[in-house]
Each structure stands twice: as structure tokens, then as C-alpha cells.
Amino acid sequence: MSDIPIVSIVGFSDSGKTTLLERLIPELRRRGYRVAVVKHHPHPGVETDAPGTDTWRLARAGAEQVALVTPDQVVHWKRREGEPPLSEVVAEIRGVDLILTEGFKKERFPKVEVHRNTDFPPPIGPLEEVVAIVSDRRFDLPVPQFDPDDVQGLADLIEERFLRR
């Protein structure tokens, strides 16, 4: 197991997880950290390449895996039967300071719970896994809570707890 810290951004659908990550990543980059994100998508059949490209054609032809190597990126598509555990995916990530996940609420990594557009109260999972709650409401829980706009506050907490070691 690598020793890159992992923090999961979890919440129900339409709670704003991707939007939060879109703001959190540049804030962490400004502070000098390199960030990887692992996103969970619960449904099969997602189109993950641009139709008509050579890599798309090779995958459609039946390749189990297609990798593309260019001067500024490497992309690796793998057909699978069944989801790998998150630990298997993060084991292949090197060269970053922090791994954020979007989703994976059942995995036991530290979590930032995003609560918007839901009446279901936090915590979603075990409270001891929750390092922060992001919401426009406040909850009676012994956990740091941030407004969705307070990306700096959340970045401060992540930096203190996971990056200054």
C-alpha cells in the first residue's frame, strides 16, 4: 500500500461533489500540491473516449485494454468484469501528494461529506470516518463544517491533517 494520503468526497447525487472538487483541486495546486482524483461511477457502459478516434476503434474491436502514449499524457482504458476495490486502483497512482476520491462511500477512507439538496442528515457512514461536512446548513455533530463556498477553509483542514507530515 502506498503512503499517499487518501480523502474521499462523498454525498448523495446532485450534492455538488464534482463542483467542490473543481474548486478544491486548483486551491491545493496553488499551495504546491499535486492531486489525483479517483471517481466512482456506479453504472456500466459509460463512453470514456471520443467516438471515432483510433483508441476508441481499438477498444471497439475487442481489445481488453487500450493505452495511449503521447508527449504530455498517458491514458489507459481497461475493460473489467466487476469493480476493483479502491485499494487496487490507488496502488497504481504514484507521483502525487494527495488522492481525492469522488464517491466510494463504502470504502473506509477519511471522508468529507457533502450535504446539499437532501433531507437525509449526516453522517452517511460511520462518524469516526468523517473529517468534515460541507453544507449550507449546520448540524449538531462534533465535526468541522464548511460552507460550500469556503474552499480555503476546507483546503486548510486537508492540508493540516493530511499533507503537513
Place this chain on the structure above:
Amino acid sequence: MSDIPIVSIVGFSDSGKTTLLERLIPELRRRGYRVAVVKHHPHPGVETDAPGTDTWRLARAGAEQVALVTPDQVVHWKRREGEPPLSEVVAEIRGVDLILTEGFKKERFPKVEVHRNTDFPPPIGPLEEVVAIVSDRRFDLPVPQFDPDDVQGLADLIEERFLRR
């Protein structure tokens, strides 16, 4: 170094490398082999995700790496400065019987040279690396030669030399 056999399909641009692979992969699958393809693309800035998707947004936000995990595929995008050697990419491929590459003519793996729409004669690289030539012409070289339509003949050769071990 993994012991999965590697065969490179090389040739000048517009020689029909992708089209050949599109026909060779299903033929090898029909014979029961699982195939991975590594494609080389010499230019930076290729769009490798569908604009507007969450993964695309996360990469644009500045993530060094984005992985997507679904019930039937795992995709891993990595930003890089400079191309990795092919050996580094193939080291991450497991669970297949054969790795075909499209391009990588300077790497020293066994090669199938595709010669169409060019006046430049084979071999492109050292003759001892060439296991076959695919062309609508014949060349005075001591190497098996196949018509572009003879995908079965090429698959026979690959099977005999690299897969029946």
C-alpha cells in the same frame, strides 16, 4: 519486466496500422486470446475524454491524474512531462495474452511493418526486428509477407511465434 509477448505494428502515417489492428484483434479474440494495445501518438494536446464529463472537468481543474472506476471499466488519465518509455507502460498491463503496439518504431520489440501509400521501401528499422511485412506489394527480403486482407495468415504467424509457448 512482465513476460507478456509484445509485437509492434509499425509503418508510416496513413499506412493502415489502425485498420489492420481493427481486423487483427477480433481474429485473435476468436482464437481465445486477450489482447491489449498501446498506441503511440507523437503530438501533445490530444483530447482523450468527452468534453463536459465529470472526469474531463476534474482534469481541467488541474488534477495530475484522474481515474474512473465503473462496474465494467477502469480508465486512468495521467498528465506527463515527456513520454515514458514503452517498457514503463507495458509494465502496468496485466491479465492479457498479448500486447500489440501501434507505432513505437524506435523501440526494440518484434515488428510487423505495414507498407502502403509510401515509396519508401522496407525495412524501416533493423531487419532482424521485423517478423512480417504487410503490403499489397512484395519485397525481396527474407521475411514473411502478407496482403493487407490476409489477417488470418498474420494471426497464424503471431500465434505460432508468440502465443503457443
